[in-house]
Amino acid sequence: MRLFKTMILTGGVLALGFVPAMANATESGASLYLLGSGGPGAAVMPPVEGVFFDKTIYVYDGDASARRQFPLNGNIVAGLDATIIASFDTILAVPSTDFLGGTLAVGMTLPLGAPIVDVDAVLTGPGGGSLGTDRHDSALTVGDPVGVVMMGWHGEKWHVQLSSMINIPLGHYREDQLANLSLHRFAVDGSVAVSWHDPASGWDISAKGGYTLNGDNDYTGYDSGDEVHVEAAVEKALSPKFSLGAQAYYLKQVTDDRGGALGPFKGxxxxxxxxxxxxVVMAGTPATFRGRVMQELDATNRPKGTSFWLDFSIPLTMNIPGQ
Incomplete structure (x- = not known):
């Protein structure tokens, strides 16, 4: 049972790292890497072969002053207020726990959600003309699928994980509109995570850092800059069922945006x-519910806001040695 709980406790973390979401610098205030996903157990891989399912309900609410301008799907807007309510479904397959001395995992995430955008003014539209003030846009839409490959190694308490994910621009992109889930660009992220995970004491101390390489949007001609992200988390298991922790993240855009009217626009x-x-145990199968709340303390060239998460993880199939 301890084996299953460790696996499911970290399964949601593994899946959440592959979800695109609103809230960073770059075009439309959106980035491939979901800040806050490198939480407790960030480097811990599932200990057995199998197929695992993760569903994440994600809510983000952020805004920016009317004095700030943002590129948004070919528009230049001011006074941005953005909310996203989305569901991200992830299938994660672990074909081997002895590949190059470690565990191999591959997965795919598909987002479905309702971005809601209000702006005080649209300064310029895709054609260059002014479109006026006080615009609202919302939609129920499908985002880009995101693929991932991970490799992890572990000792008695130490865990190390290398991961790479790619955004594939096949989602529903609403041309010239304000509200989108699709990034409509290729993007690749590479990350490394380290966890000190001690089941006996219940403590987990984790850190994760990565680099996101962004491509260009072939419809708007906007080429988003690259980003570096760093995260850390500490968590304590207070009982076999319940754990509580704290985490933080930092993002810095390290190369300029190109092709837009606002210049480098580094975030x-x-x-x-x-x-x-x-x-919990559901029909004899271990499962985990995880909640998070992240509050941004400061932001440059991006909305500043709060994100709420509810994550559910469960194995679909497991190849348990000895059974």
Whole structure:
């Protein structure tokens, strides 16, 4: 049972790292890497072969002053207020726990959600003309699928993970509109995570850092700059079922945006938050619910806001040695 709880407790973390979401610098205030996903157990891989499912309900609410301008799907807007309510479904397959001395995992995430955008003014539209003030846009739409490959190694308490994910621009992109889930560009992220995970004491201390390489949007001609992200988390298991922790993240855009009217438009952000997990058994199968809240303390060239998460993880199939 301890084996299953460790696996499911970290399964949601593994899946959440592959989800695109609103809230960073770059075009449309959106980035491939979901800040806050490198939480407790960030480097811990599933200990057995199998197929795992993760569903994440994600809510983000952020805004920016009317004095700030943002590129948004070919528009230049001011006074941005953005909300996203989305569901991200992830299938993660672990074909081997002895590949190059470690565990191999591959997965795919598909987002479905309702971005809601209000702006005080649209300064220029895709054709260059002014479109006026006070615009609202919302839609139920499908985002880009995101693929991932991970490799992890572990000792008695130490875990190390290398991961790479790619955004494939096949989602529903609403041309010239304000509200989108699709990035409509290729993007690749490479990350490394380290966890000190001690089941006996219940403590987990994790850190994760990565680099996101962004491509260009072939419809708007906007080439988003690259980003560096760093995260850390500490969590304590207070009982076999319940754990509580704190985490933080920092983002810095390291190369300029190109092709837009606002120049380099480099972004930066810092946030702190809390997380909790609850382990249950459903029809004889271990599962975990995890909640998070992250509050941005400062932001440059991006909305500043709060994100809420509810994550559910469960194995679909497991190849358990000895059975």
């Amino acid at each position: 930066e952000a810092v946030a702190v938050g809390a997380t909790a997990a609850y382990n």
